[in-house]
Amino acid sequence: MSKKIDAKIPEGSISEKWTKYRSTVPLVNPANKRSIEIIVVGTGLAGAAAAATLAEMGYKVKAFCFQDSPRRAHSIAAQGGINAAKNYQNDGDSVYRLFYDTIKGGDYRAREANVHRLAEVSGNIIDQCVAQGVPFAREYGGLLSNRSFGGTQVQRTFYAAGQTGQQLLLGAYSGLERQIGIGTVTMYSRHEMLEVVVIDGKARGIIARNLITGELERHFGHAVLLCTGGYGNVFYLSTNAMGSNVTAAWKAHKQGAYFGNPCFTQIHPTCIPVSGDHQSKLTLMSESLRNDGRIWVPKQKDDKRAANDIPEEERDYYLERRYPAFGNLVPRDIASRAAKERCDAGYGVGTSKMAVYLDYASAIERYGKIEANKKGIHNPSREEIIVMGKAVVKEKYGNLFDMYKQITGEDPYEVPMRIYPAVHYTMGGLWVDYNLMTSVPGLYALGEANFSDHGANRLGASALMQGLADGYFVIPYTIGSYLSGEIRTKAIPTDHPAFVEAENSVKERINKFLTIKGKQSPESFHKRLGKIMWDKCGMARNEKGLKEAIEEIRALKKEFWSDVRVMGDADEFNPELDKAGRVADFIELGELMCIDALNRNESCGGHFREEYQTEEGEAMRDDENYMYVAAWEYEGDSKWSLNKEPLVYENIKIAQRSYK
Amino acid sequence: MSEGNMNLTLKVWRQKNAKVNGSLETYQVNGISEDMSFLEMFDVLNERLVSDGKEPIAFDHDCREGICGMCSMYINGRPHGPLEAVTTCQLHMRSFKDGDTIVVEPWRATAFPVIKDLVVDRSAFDRIIASGGYISVNTGNAQDGNALPIPKEEADKAFAAAACIGCGACVAACKNASAMLFVSAKVSQLALLPQGQPEREERAIKMVAQMDAEGFGNCTNTGACAIECPKEISLENIARLNREYLGSSIASTVG
Numbered sequence: 001m002s003k004k005i006d007a008k009i010p011e012g013s014i015s016e017k018w019t020k021y022r023s024t025v026p027l028v029n030p031a032n033k034r035s036i037e038i039i040v041v042g043t044g045l046a047g048a049a050a051a052a053t054l055a056e057m058g059y060k061v062k063a064f065c066f067q068d069s070p071r072r073a074h075s076i077a078a079q080g081g082i083n084a085a086k087n088y089q090n091d092g093d094s095v096y097r098l099f100y101d102t103i104k105g106g107d108y109r110a111r112e113a114n115v116h117r118l119a120e121v122s123g124n125i126i127d128q129c130v131a132q133g134v135p136f137a138r139e140y141g142g143l144l145s146n147r148s149f150g151g152t153q154v155q156r157t158f159y160a161a162g163q164t165g166q167q168l169l170l171g172a173y174s175g176l177e178r179q180i181g182i183g184t185v186t187m188y189s190r191h192e193m194l195e196v197v198v199i200d201g202k203a204r205g206i207i208a209r210n211l212i213t214g215e216l217e218r219h220f221g222h223a224v225l226l227c228t229g230g231y232g233n234v235f236y237l238s239t240n241a242m243g244s245n246v247t248a249a250w251k252a253h254k255q256g257a258y259f260g261n262p263c264f265t266q267i268h269p270t271c272i273p274v275s276g277d278h279q280s281k282l283t284l285m286s287e288s289l290r291n292d293g294r295i296w297v298p299k300q301k302d303d304k305r306a307a308n309d310i311p312e313e314e315r316d317y318y319l320e321r322r323y324p325a326f327g328n329l330v331p332r333d334i335a336s337r338a339a340k341e342r343c344d345a346g347y348g349v350g351t352s353k354m355a356v357y358l359d360y361a362s363a364i365e366r367y368g369k370i371e372a373n374k375k376g377i378h379n380p381s382r383e384e385i386i387v388m389g390k391a392v393v394k395e396k397y398g399n400l401f402d403m404y405k406q407i408t409g410e411d412p413y414e415v416p417m418r419i420y421p422a423v424h425y426t427m428g429g430l431w432v433d434y435n436l437m438t439s440v441p442g443l444y445a446l447g448e449a450n451f452s453d454h455g456a457n458r459l460g461a462s463a464l465m466q467g468l469a470d471g472y473f474v475i476p477y478t479i480g481s482y483l484s485g486e487i488r489t490k491a492i493p494t495d496h497p498a499f500v501e502a503e504n505s506v507k508e509r510i511n512k513f514l515t516i517k518g519k520q521s522p523e524s525f526h527k528r529l530g531k532i533m534w535d536k537c538g539m540a541r542n543e544k545g546l547k548e549a550i551e552e553i554r555a556l557k558k559e560f561w562s563d564v565r566v567m568g569d570a571d572e573f574n575p576e577l578d579k580a581g582r583v584a585d586f587i588e589l590g591e592l593m594c595i596d597a598l599n600r601n602e603s604c605g606g607h608f609r610e611e612y613q614t615e616e617g618e619a620m621r622d623d624e625n626y627m628y629v630a631a632w633e634y635e636g637d638s639k640w641s642l643n644k645e646p647l648v649y650e651n652i653k654i655a656q657r658s659y660k
Numbered sequence: 661m662s663e664g665n666m667n668l669t670l671k672v673w674r675q676k677n678a679k680v681n682g683s684l685e686t687y688q689v690n691g692i693s694e695d696m697s698f699l700e701m702f703d704v705l706n707e708r709l710v711s712d713g714k715e716p717i718a719f720d721h722d723c724r725e726g727i728c729g730m731c732s733m734y735i736n737g738r739p740h741g742p743l744e745a746v747t748t749c750q751l752h753m754r755s756f757k758d759g760d761t762i763v764v765e766p767w768r769a770t771a772f773p774v775i776k777d778l779v780v781d782r783s784a785f786d787r788i789i790a791s792g793g794y795i796s797v798n799t800g801n802a803q804d805g806n807a808l809p810i811p812k813e814e815a816d817k818a819f820a821a822a823a824c825i826g827c828g829a830c831v832a833a834c835k836n837a838s839a840m841l842f843v844s845a846k847v848s849q850l851a852l853l854p855q856g857q858p859e860r861e862e863r864a865i866k867m868v869a870q871m872d873a874e875g876f877g878n879c880t881n882t883g884a885c886a887i888e889c890p891k892e893i894s895l896e897n898i899a900r901l902n903r904e905y906l907g908s909s910i911a912s913t914v915g
Contacts, residue, residue: 053799068720069786071826072728088806127802133795133855135819142809160819166727167822174794181790189783212775241722275695276663280703281724403726406750409695472799521710523703567715572677573776575718576710 026484033058039221043070046447047227049471052175078165079286081157106455107605203443218494230426236530238423260431260451263597268424269335292363336421364389435478456605518563664693729825739829769837791870830885836877844901
């Protein structure tokens, strides 16, 4: 039986909901805050921002990360930028426009109230980061610089070269370290959360494993915040860090938290193509490169000429051809599918033929001419133009060009880059209400770990915005509505039977991994899972493939639990054991993703079902039947029930998404 | 599994944990492709060790795109290996030749104790940041981002210092295991920005005190740190830190 879902969206007009709610949400007085403990799992943008802010407010915070330092969370790798509706460029931006672009970019599958709130606080994020000393790119006049990103027609993206995520995270990390230094946050690095402890229906703590000693620890909290990122690594190859995993979110799911839209994954169009079977991860080339780079393939099938030998008239700039209004800046899902379409049709380039060109030659020339004008050089030679143009490109994208050269051995200043789509981000995640609370009271999910703001496709430079919005500006207010009712709850001793039982179940599972003593490594299972997911639940999906995938994953799960080989012991530093636990959870998640993709008989955003497309090959939504969030409830091994949260659009007119 | 034709001899530091002594073990790895990253070559070796029923080599790594700062191998006597401005994870096998012998050790420094094999404990860096590597601004107190224009040149310098990934190669490269490059990068970033001014003096003194307390050595201006730094953090930062520290020691009420 499907349950009724209450997203707890406040009453009132869209532009007043958040302001009003924020001013009326119950507060916890300072004296009570001191005795309330909050557990924050994960220290990326959402986690570090939340932990620091809640500690500043007076709560007692415990923060956990599996890396050796909170500064290493994968937010650090975000390259291109962060959106904010500042309208510093005077190009017509506004809170409403950012709200509108995000809903449309998400192909009308995100919750209006959440997205509007996100747009409202976006400006505060920039202010906060500047105050922390985040060195954003600036113009010569000393003011902040902006660039454009896919899916929008304004320049609202703030950036720090190609290292925006790093600089934002180091800002949040410094705030977190400040609180650690003061003693208001206790930091547990190299710790992995392995269970949520639920007492009388409320989240009351976690079981964490000290990854150095192997010791299992019990931690109490009045509330538990999961800021544990996305699950793109279910595909094995993705742009995520090697350690990124779904384990914390999956444990929460099995304890009753609904999983929202698990099949909504983002395949990013501009990544360095796979070079061989040894490949362990894929590297993103920032979407900001699509600002200036032009994407093309040869007009002739299976053209064997080198890129620079193919004359202009024999190149097909297919994005500019198909989508003249947005050109190379169409949203990611559209750019990715278009690349796949060209390669599948036989126009791909490179040795694998599974790549397209991203060309900077015309940008270098354009910037060179602008520089010549700025410097008052009349009639510059072509060589001079190229030298000056390369210098400009180097300043804007230098670190990305260096990275490309380092990985491929080719110089992108001289030859076009080869790119192909890769798994990058997951819009799906734990279902949360307007307060960011999951369906388990006291258990919250922030940032990429929740499903909330990006619908079926995330626009570039929106992930950093959402992570920091949730951590700095949303949870500090919304958590009050729950904690104000918990001021009488004393810290529950960790010898409570629920803690003992949770720890025992974790212990049993670890013991199981170590005693199967099969023949195959966790890594090899992960690779096989990834292949199933990519082939059958990747950029294009269909009923037959998804049904096969579900069967294959079930068989893989059985094989895993009878033939995995985990070396080493439980009471030591043991990355193989960590990996085994994560892969086991990915396998279960993979099954649910396929079930969700099979259930959603429409195409929307990053979810493309081959059966549902327009004549031109664009995604065809079914608003009548699928305008809802699929919130899956765990009911036992390979069993789920579907709860639906209907999406209501009161402020935006639903339309077929068009970027032509 | 073999994809290429490079055959290599690896000598890798193996150490069960912090309490026991370690030693170099020799491994033969064959069929390596030059397109593999150095860590992917380790993946191949580890898969083989597991299938032989032996314990794989523990090493730190995460993003594998040169930005998280987690990877940390001391390769043929150089932190992050033979190339400049490149982390271990971005080092590719095309930088080696068929038949090479490669020696791989962990970072070696008193302040970075070995946890296992090639994994060390770098939490001392976090404690240094916690001692003062921040601007004390609570969430919600910020003025408009453009209220305070910052000259592009200063902002660019601050950014260059802020590019530090906290990997610890500077410490590993230094014969004194000094953390001056790391500390100076953060002190410089914040000293160059107007937002960092109110706590400027206090910051330099506190961070240096914490660095000393952690057991890092002193700086003797050898400059190996800046050469080995994968993010090319400049020695100018150390000069700036020295000025900051001296100025603060004279002026400050903290010291």
